[in-house]
Amino acid sequence: MYQVKARVLSNEKVGEAHYRMKLEVSQIAKDARPGQFVHIRCSSDHDPLLRRPFSIHKCAQGRIDILYQVVGGGTRILSKKRRGDQLDLLGPLGKGFEVEPAFSKIFIVSGGIGVAPLYMVAQEITRLGQGKEVTALLGAKNKELILGKDDWESLGLRVMIATEDGSEGYQGLVSALFERLILSQTSLSLAVYSCGPVPMLRKIAELSSHGGFFCQVSLEQRMGCGLGACLGCVIRGTSGYLRVCKEGPVFDAQEILWDDPDLEIR
Amino acid sequence: MGNIPDLRVSLGRIHLRNPVLVASGTFGYGEEYKDFVDPGELGGIITKAVTLKPRKGNPPPRLAETPAGLLNSIGLENPGVEMFLKEKLPHLKRLKTKIIVNIAGEKKTEYLYLAEKLGKRGGIDALEVNISCPNVEKRGLIFGTSADLAFSLVKGLKQATDLPLIVKLTPNVTDITEIAQAAEEAGAEALSLINTISGMAIDVNTRRPKLGAITGGLSGPAIRPVAVRMVRQTFQKVNLPLIGIGGIMSAEDALEFILAGATAVAVGTANFVDPAVSLRIVEGLRQYLRKMRIDYFHHLIGDLRI
Ligand SMILES: Cc1cc2nc3c(=O)[nH]c(=O)nc-3n(C[C@H](O)[C@H](O)[C@H](O)COP(=O)(O)OP(=O)(O)OC[C@H]3O[C@@H](n4cnc5c(N)ncnc54)[C@H](O)[C@@H]3O)c2cc1C
Numbered sequence: 001m002y003q004v005k006a007r008v009l010s011n012e013k014v015g016e017a018h019y020r021m022k023l024e025v026s027q028i029a030k031d032a033r034p035g036q037f038v039h040i041r042c043s044s045d046h047d048p049l050l051r052r053p054f055s056i057h058k059c060a061q062g063r064i065d066i067l068y069q070v071v072g073g074g075t076r077i078l079s080k081k082r083r084g085d086q087l088d089l090l091g092p093l094g095k096g097f098e099v100e101p102a103f104s105k106i107f108i109v110s111g112g113i114g115v116a117p118l119y120m121v122a123q124e125i126t127r128l129g130q131g132k133e134v135t136a137l138l139g140a141k142n143k144e145l146i147l148g149k150d151d152w153e154s155l156g157l158r159v160m161i162a163t164e165d166g167s168e169g170y171q172g173l174v175s176a177l178f179e180r181l182i183l184s185q186t187s188l189s190l191a192v193y194s195c196g197p198v199p200m201l202r203k204i205a206e207l208s209s210h211g212g213f214f215c216q217v218s219l220e221q222r223m224g225c226g227l228g229a230c231l232g233c234v235i236r237g238t239s240g241y242l243r244v245c246k247e248g249p250v251f252d253a254q255e256i257l258w259d260d261p262d263l264e265i266r
Numbered sequence: 267m268g269n270i271p272d273l274r275v276s277l278g279r280i281h282l283r284n285p286v287l288v289a290s291g292t293f294g295y296g297e298e299y300k301d302f303v304d305p306g307e308l309g310g311i312i313t314k315a316v317t318l319k320p321r322k323g324n325p326p327p328r329l330a331e332t333p334a335g336l337l338n339s340i341g342l343e344n345p346g347v348e349m350f351l352k353e354k355l356p357h358l359k360r361l362k363t364k365i366i367v368n369i370a371g372e373k374k375t376e377y378l379y380l381a382e383k384l385g386k387r388g389g390i391d392a393l394e395v396n397i398s399c400p401n402v403e404k405r406g407l408i409f410g411t412s413a414d415l416a417f418s419l420v421k422g423l424k425q426a427t428d429l430p431l432i433v434k435l436t437p438n439v440t441d442i443t444e445i446a447q448a449a450e451e452a453g454a455e456a457l458s459l460i461n462t463i464s465g466m467a468i469d470v471n472t473r474r475p476k477l478g479a480i481t482g483g484l485s486g487p488a489i490r491p492v493a494v495r496m497v498r499q500t501f502q503k504v505n506l507p508l509i510g511i512g513g514i515m516s517a518e519d520a521l522e523f524i525l526a527g528a529t530a531v532a533v534g535t536a537n538f539v540d541p542a543v544s545l546r547i548v549e550g551l552r553q554y555l556r557k558m559r560i561d562y563f564h565h566l567i568g569d570l571r572i
């Protein structure tokens with residue numbers, strides 16, 4: 001874990017309220033694992049006061065990318081940053097995805113901005129070797145919000161798109177597309193990695209549990225320290241409260257109490 | 267030592283290398299910040315609350331940000347004193363700094379039992395008594411809002427342990443100096459103030475409270491002026507050393523508390539914003555002393571020019 005002053009290399013608008021920021025952070029980039037996050041201080045005064053967590057989207061040669069959506073004050077400030085600006089970052093934080101060489105059939109299922117933490121898992125899987133059947137299902141409201149499709153295709157895996165308005169690929173929710181594809185499959189060597197809105201993850205978790213698949217999801221909660229100290233970021237797990245910043249943000253789907261309505265961020 | 271400027275201060279029998287502590291609940295049990303802070307450079311660590319039995323804490327969401335502030339409703343989640351002794355204390359003991367254990371309870375007997383248990387173990391320098399808790403035997407009346415309850419609790423603790431007792435005052439009272447005086451009479455070694463200010467925030471789109479527990483405690487820069495005022499009032503009424511707490515983000519903020527009469531400070535919410543802020547504050551205080559040509563930090567305590 002490091003605290004660094006990271007230089008912004010670029011901050012490009014990639015969707016209606018979506019941005020990709022490249023940051024120069026040599027130590028964090030060296031240690032980062034798929035699914036981990038950085039905790040960013042968006043403002044040096046007290047508005048907003050707390051840091052904001054963002055998944056590490058990509059990571060290479062002393063740099064990381066984050067992919068983010070402007071939803072409030074902190075992300076709005078981030079969207080104004082320019083090349084050469086500095087940001088105070090903590091990272092890499094949290095527990096990431098686990099990729100086992102034994103998995104032969106893998107689904108990566110993303111909804112909206114949930115694509116952010118999944119790209120590095122896909123990279124890791126392709127690095128781990130041949131002979132795997134890997135499918136990435138990218139879902140969004142419309143085709144403009146399918147972010148980084150070319151990147152995914154360049155990894156050499158099967159990419160399928162689901163849009164709610166049908167402007168590209170399957171028309172409907174990405175969880176419904178997933179359901180079709182895995183119809184009546186049961187397999188212990190099938191693994192699913194997913195991130196997106198809670199209702200979608202709930203569905204993916206349920207289907208995976210029925211199929212007996214290995215399923216990991218990346219979840220969110222409002223955060224304080226990001227280091228496991230304040231106990232502010234908990235969600236309900238089957239064994240009690242779990243800290244998203246420490247036991248997560250990536251969890252085995254079966255660790256989570258999915259019927260808790262408060263899993264959705266207020 | 268004899269280093270000038272000299273940052274050492276004493277809270278009764280507790281001698282600190284410098285006046286900067288980290289506040290309860292914001293620094294875990296010392297392990298979480300190890301990549302950012304060498305505890306040996308701090309005056310001391312005040313741990314997350316320890317209770318007799320494990321506590322699950324409140325339902326999420328537990329945090330909500332407000333203007334320059336943070337509302338929290340953690341609900342004293344902690345593993346209980348047995349686990350604390352087994353799993354947290356051995357690590358804390360190895361840190362080269364003062365270890366102050368924050369204790370909380372729902373009944374007087376719980377506090378006494380806790381104090382007795384902790385007092386028998388070496389490695390603890392003081393107890394900080396969180397009296398912002400409801401007393402289930404008094405229909406939920408908060409210990410720290412009644413001078414009688416506070417007096418009786420501290421008096422009992424005094425008999426239960428030889429460890430120095432730092433009583434942590436709640437600001438959610440009409441006159442904090444009454445409770446401060448009660449704690450002093452009962453034998454407190456020092457006082458820390460303030461705990462969080464009771465508050466609430468609502469999401470108008472969903473019409474739901476922002477916290478799972480509905481209400482919570484406000485901390486951060488938003489509460490600093492209230493805390494400074496309370497330290498000043500308490501300094502005028504009691505003779506105990508005070509630990510100033512509330513929204514301290516910088517050395518300058520810390521100095522406000524010192525000039526108002528605090529002997530030391532504890533840094534809370536700021537640790538979330540900058541995990542190394544406590545060390546920056548120590549350095550900032552040193553620079554201030556040099557700039558002002560003051561050799562001894564303790565000369566500043568209460569040195570307010572009116
Ligand atoms: C581990 C983790 C990884 C994340 N990765 C990404 C990412 O890669 N890209 C991305 O765009 N976002 C990500 N988020 C969400 C991101 O942190 C929030 O969108 C951000 O904190 C909002 O800050 P704000 O000041 O702009 O909004 P605020 O003004 O704080 O809030 C605006 C709205 O955003 C939502 N929100 C606030 N905080 C969070 C939060 N911590 N998590 C989810 N929703 C929140 C709430 O609905 C709120 O009403 C991640 C969150 C976590 C916990």
Ligand SMILES: Cc1cc2nc3c(=O)[nH]c(=O)nc-3n(C[C@H](O)[C@H](O)[C@H](O)COP(=O)(O)O)c2cc1C
Pocket residue numbers: 224230232289290291292314315336338340342368396434460461462484485486487489511512513514532533534535536
């Ligand atoms: C997340 C969080 C948890 C806290 N937990 C405790 C606690 O367990 N016991 C306690 O006495 N005070 C607790 N506090 C109060 C702080 O120690 C401190 O008194 C208060 O936050 C004001 O200081 P600040 O504005 O610098 O944070 C907690 C505060 C926060 C923000």
Ligand code: FES
Pocket residue numbers: 222223224225226227228229230231232233234243244245246
């Ligand atoms: S954010 Fe503090 S424990 Fe997770």
